[in-house]
Amino acid sequence: MDAVAACIIHEELGAVDQGFCLSYLAHSMLFVNNLARNGSHEQKKAFLPQACDGTKIGGMCMSEPGYGTDVLGMETNAKRNADGNWVLNGRKFWITNGTIDDKKTPGDMFLVYAKTGRTNKDISLFVMDGRTPGFSVGQRISGKCGMRASPTAELVFDNVVLSPNALVGKENGAVVCMMRNLEIERVTLAAMSTGLARTALETMNRYATERVAFKKPIREFGQIQKHLAESYAKLMAARTYLFHTAAKMDLDKEGQRLDTDGVKLICTTMGKEVADSAIQVLGGAGYIADYPVERLWRDSKLLEIGGGTLESHQKNMTREMQNITSFE
Numbered sequence: 001m002d003a004v005a006a007c008i009i010h011e012e013l014g015a016v017d018q019g020f021c022l023s024y025l026a027h028s029m030l031f032v033n034n035l036a037r038n039g040s041h042e043q044k045k046a047f048l049p050q051a052c053d054g055t056k057i058g059g060m061c062m063s064e065p066g067y068g069t070d071v072l073g074m075e076t077n078a079k080r081n082a083d084g085n086w087v088l089n090g091r092k093f094w095i096t097n098g099t100i101d102d103k104k105t106p107g108d109m110f111l112v113y114a115k116t117g118r119t120n121k122d123i124s125l126f127v128m129d130g131r132t133p134g135f136s137v138g139q140r141i142s143g144k145c146g147m148r149a150s151p152t153a154e155l156v157f158d159n160v161v162l163s164p165n166a167l168v169g170k171e172n173g174a175v176v177c178m179m180r181n182l183e184i185e186r187v188t189l190a191a192m193s194t195g196l197a198r199t200a201l202e203t204m205n206r207y208a209t210e211r212v213a214f215k216k217p218i219r220e221f222g223q224i225q226k227h228l229a230e231s232y233a234k235l236m237a238a239r240t241y242l243f244h245t246a247a248k249m250d251l252d253k254e255g256q257r258l259d260t261d262g263v264k265l266i267c268t269t270m271g272k273e274v275a276d277s278a279i280q281v282l283g284g285a286g287y288i289a290d291y292p293v294e295r296l297w298r299d300s301k302l303l304e305i306g307g308g309t310l311e312s313h314q315k316n317m318t319r320e321m322q323n324i325t326s327f328e
Contacts, residue, residue, distance in 0.1 A: 014195025019149025098153025
């Protein structure tokens with residue numbers, strides 16, 4: 001389907017459980033969509049049926065311990081042997097679905113970015129089974145502020161041997177695949193934020209009627225009205241921008257960075273602000289787990305970091321804007 005369909009799904013899942021939605025996003029967008037757009041017929045036939053029916057869980061390996069926003073500086077490398085096989089070595093960090101039992105069992109299948117040449121742009125993409133010898137979970141990353149239902153892990157590649165058929169696309173040609181997939185990732189992360197904000201708004205709207213102070217519902221107080229009205233306006237403005245951008249997207253093309261970064265910049269900030277207002281409206285009740293808003297507030301912060309930091313969006317957007325003379 002298209003980017004609009006992806007946004008609808010991620011908004012609805014994000015309205016219920018952000019952690020689950022993040023794991024679904026890593027599986028559906030970062031693995032399935034990426035392989036569907038870039039893989040060979042044989043690769044898609046081997047991996048996508050079980051990924052699509054839910055039999056197996058997938059993920060994507062890009063970030064490393066010292067390389068997040070500076071992803072092209074990655075150190076994980078793949079070298080080709082005389083027999084044509086590839087040998088992967090390195091570590092990947094912050095990997096969603098990196099473990100599926102919350103311990104030492106890695107996900108079922110992964111797309112892996114690795115250096116295959118001398119320059120930062122000499123990066124290739126590989127598809128592999130999670131049970132490949134030499135591939136393991138380094139550590140389960142715990143103690144997260146939010147998104148706790150989504151397993152995150154470090155993954156280790158110790159002389160992992162992959163056949164020539166594991167190469168997705170062309171050797172040293174994965175930067176385009178990466179950038180194109182980052183665009184749909186950012187749009188669906190933005191959709192998660194609108195789902196989060198919607199639940200936060202609905203919760204505080206109900207509470208403002210139910211909670212009585214000084215013998216009247218608190219929604220009759222101007223301070224509460226400010227939180228309710230501005231949260232609604234922020235949500236609707238961000239959602240309009242989101243679906244306007246999604247409707248224009250072509251998932252087979254790259255170069256849509258200005259608005260895909262823009263919607264994530266706006267929507268994720270909006271989500272955190274609305275979740276914060278919800279806690280403020282609920283007061284002490286919002287600070288405990290009796291209501292979902294304290295979880296939404298914790299979950300919202302990752303959306304300003306993962307899939308591209310706010311600062312990276314500002315940098316990317318400014319770069320894209322430099323040759324634009326009119327914004328009519």
